[in-house]
Amino acid sequence: MKIKEILDKNGRTPDKLISSLLEYQKTTLCNYLTEDDLREFAKETGIPLSRISSVASFYSLLSTESRGRYIIQVCYDVPCYVNNSVNIVKELEKNLGIKMGQTTEDETFSLEFSSCLGCCDKAPVMQIGETLYGNLTSEKIASILDKYRGEKDE
Numbered sequence: 637m638k639i640k641e642i643l644d645k646n647g648r649t650p651d652k653l654i655s656s657l658l659e660y661q662k663t664t665l666c667n668y669l670t671e672d673d674l675r676e677f678a679k680e681t682g683i684p685l686s687r688i689s690s691v692a693s694f695y696s697l698l699s700t701e702s703r704g705r706y707i708i709q710v711c712y713d714v715p716c717y718v719n720n721s722v723n724i725v726k727e728l729e730k731n732l733g734i735k736m737g738q739t740t741e742d743e744t745f746s747l748e749f750s751s752c753l754g755c756c757d758k759a760p761v762m763q764i765g766e767t768l769y770g771n772l773t774s775e776k777i778a779s780i781l782d783k784y785r786g787e788k789d790e
């Protein structure tokens with residue numbers, strides 16, 4: 637879906653900006669917003685480019701850098717941290733062969749830290765796309781990732 641179509645549907649007021657940026661980002665091949673995309677949002681909404689750029693760089697679900705098809709966000713706030721999110725991070729890095737903040741060479745997965753994902757009772761928690769995974773253990777990571785690898789090959 638093009639930017640104009642999304643804004644026609646959602647509206648062009650500042651309170652709709654983040655949801656429209658997120659919706660558009662999902663349609664991009666590498667899960668990120670280019671400078672040209674941000675310029676078009678500015679032109680279409682009348683919101684200054686500097687403000688749109690700030691939103692895009694501040695809001696953790698938005699990115700201005702190329703990322704993988706699946707963004708894996710690992711919660712690193714205190715409840716998850718004390719429930720061994722460190723081990724989850726180690727297992728993800730080992731399985732994918734990348735470090736946090738990096739994207740796999742085939743551009744399938746990106747690894748990112750996240751603040752609280754809103755379900756601390758299931759700590760440790762990670763999110764892939766819009767799906768939350770809680771009560772994680774190192775042993776669960778491989779089968780979760782394989783599911784996404786399977787989707788990619790379909």
Ligand code: FES
Nearest residue numbers: 711716752753756
């Ligand atoms: S602290 Fe991890 S989900 Fe809330």
